[in-house]
Amino acid sequence: MGSTLRTNDASTPFKVLVVGGSYCGLAAAFNLSDLCTGKAARAAASYQGQEGLPQKNPPICAEITMVDERDGFYHVIGSPLVFADRPYAEKAWIPYSEIPSLQAASNMKTVHGSVTSVDMAGKTAVIQESALAGGATRTVDFDFIIVTTGLRRVFPVVPQSGDKAAYLAEVSPHIEAVSTAQDGVLVVGGGAVGIEMAAELKVAQPHIRVTLAHSRSRLMSSEPLPDHVAEKTLEILKTNGVEVLLNHRLQETRELDGEGNGPNAKEVVFTNGHTMRVNAVVVAISQSKPSTDFLPVEAVNDEGYVKIQPNLFFSTDVPNYDSALAAGDGVQWSGIKRCGRAMHQGYFAAHNCHQRMQELTFGTPATYQNLKEVIPMIAIALGPDALAYADGGELQYGKDIAKVFFSDDVGLKICEKILGFGRNIEVKA
Ligand SMILES: Cc1cc2nc3c(=O)[nH]c(=O)nc-3n(C[C@H](O)[C@H](O)[C@H](O)COP(=O)(O)OP(=O)(O)OC[C@H]3O[C@@H](n4cnc5c(N)ncnc54)[C@H](O)[C@@H]3O)c2cc1C
Structure with missing residues (x-):
């Protein structure tokens, strides 16, 4: 030069x-x-x-x-919680x-x-x-x-709006739909995004049945991470109340609007023949x-x-x-x-x-x-827990790891502090 x-x-x-x-x-x-x-x-x-x-x-x-x-x-990073919790959505923009x-x-x-x-x-x-x-x-x-x-x-991985008012109007119906889903919510896609969306939804709306479906036999199947990381993630999800369906590829979603079906009732059909009733389907495939x-x-x-x-x-x-x-x-x-x-x-x-x-x-x-x-490394927020791994290193997980990597707000204040916004905030560790 x-x-x-x-x-x-x-x-x-x-x-x-x-x-x-x-x-x-x-x-x-x-x-x-x-x-x-x-x-x-x-x-x-x-x-x-x-x-x-x-x-x-x-x-x-x-x-x-x-x-x-x-x-x-x-x-x-806070998107999974944004789409489940209106007060958090207010803060995340x-x-x-x-x-x-x-x-x-x-x-x-x-x-x-x-x-x-x-x-x-x-x-x-x-x-x-x-x-x-x-x-x-x-x-x-x-x-x-x-x-x-x-x-x-794509939506609902991230909102598509360009200003805060439009963003709140965009995410609110989604939050309403998943928080009133009497028959439960299906999250489709067991990559990092789908995992976090299912985990955060279960924390924000503990009364809702949350099912995560993934087409492959292992979570995070397209990430260069070893099997034991995926297995521990699966275990933590289940412990925190998320139902996980592996080898389940979504084929079709049918609206059920006959008598006896509540609002937004749907039947989802998987290619393996399994069916289930839900009220909301969240496609968490980032594309x-x-x-x-x-x-x-x-x-x-x-x-x-x-x-x-x-x-x-x-x-x-x-x-x-x-x-x-x-x-x-x-x-x-x-x-x-x-x-x-x-x-x-x-x-x-x-x-x-x-x-x-x-x-x-x-x-x-x-x-x-x-x-x-850069070697493969990841930190995933799993509701009250988190999991962190760098290639070849020790797998760390649990509530303390969640505090270190995400504090109490999926990392919002941590990022804000690193970037130096100059607002008066306190990061809880
Ligand atoms: C649901 C989800 C969960 C995640 N969780 C984690 C996590 O737990 N930990 C982690 O480390 N990472 C996580 N990530 C990844 C992390 O969000 C990204 O690595 C990070 O956002 C990359 O930042 P960036 O600034 O490079 O790009 P982006 O955040 O994608 O920002 C790009 C910006 O450019 C703007 N823009 C785009 N095109 C134009 C244009 N033509 N003109 C003007 N502006 C434009 C966009 O509006 C946007 O603001 C997650 C990602 C998702 C989607």
Whole structure:
């Protein structure tokens, strides 16, 4: 990456476009904001002793614009409880306008909208503002772009709304349906998402019969995790009152509206011939795909994941690759997709972007943080319990593990604290 000295003052700030404002985008934007104001990055405290992470930095003038289709931070990890518990749903979406440290950062602003295309040769992006933000379409130029747009996931794995009021209107009927399901709820899909949805529903609505059906003989059958992890998960689910049907592939759901059938009565039919009555069927099969349609085709692989170098810059066949970084669930990198991984990558993207800014401004050679290969690891919230495992290590589970990884709110306050929202919260451990 060659460098040309560039003027940087209040009239010529680096324009940084962060696309996506979830775990990774907020980590990238906040840490970059810190670094550009001459402070240590807020994430640095967790990386003490690691080489190459400076505590002090020369200030750099930057305008960081974070664009998201949502008008706030939505705690994706909490989705299983969001869809079961209205008071929790209220807490799990925090409008950006209510995040004090975002409002206080003079070099940051947010745009409620969608990035619809990016021209890497011209270093411009098209932003379609949400209707609530005015609905305008405009083209903006950038010096750096940081892509953190994660995965598109279907309802009811995550809500599809773009603002908090619409979100609450979207999740409320679902919560009503599962909390009044006299004949019970069927959750379809025994991957991590379905497991968490069944477990959290049973905790939030203990009077409801909750059944989890999975088409394969083992839970989490598509994750690179050993059998004993899946077996312990199954055991904990059952202990907590979730009924589990393995080798059950859903074939059909029939509405039962004859006499004697209550509202929303349904019969579900499995391909093995088993049938059962329920009032709600929750399809918890994520079918996720990267949200990267706006990027040029050479920037992504066949599945749509952004091709990155270990330092998170785009691959070298993309024009101006040294002005573009990507991080989080939407990149091609090893490891199970997790929010800790997303926040870590967001921080490294901020660090490396700032290094490149210094190189361009002062001629200081950039010292990049490089991603390492990530072994399979997972922490799953199972209602009052949790289970944590890293490849080859000890399997940890129980209520204490739930406190460490998720506190008392499926990790909401833990993530908020790591990201540094600046609200007055106390994490119960
Ligand atoms: C139900 C569920 C449970 C989970 N449980 C856990 C768990 O227990 N532990 C764990 O570690 N991980 C868990 N995960 C995974 C975790 O949620 C992800 O790893 C994490 O959300 C990744 O963060 P991210 O910022 O990379 O992407 P995302 O959270 O997907 O965020 C991407 C953001 O980009 C925005 N966006 C997308 N496209 C555009 C565009 N074109 N323009 C503007 N904005 C755009 C979206 O609105 C979104 O805000 C779970 C996931 C799900 C679905």
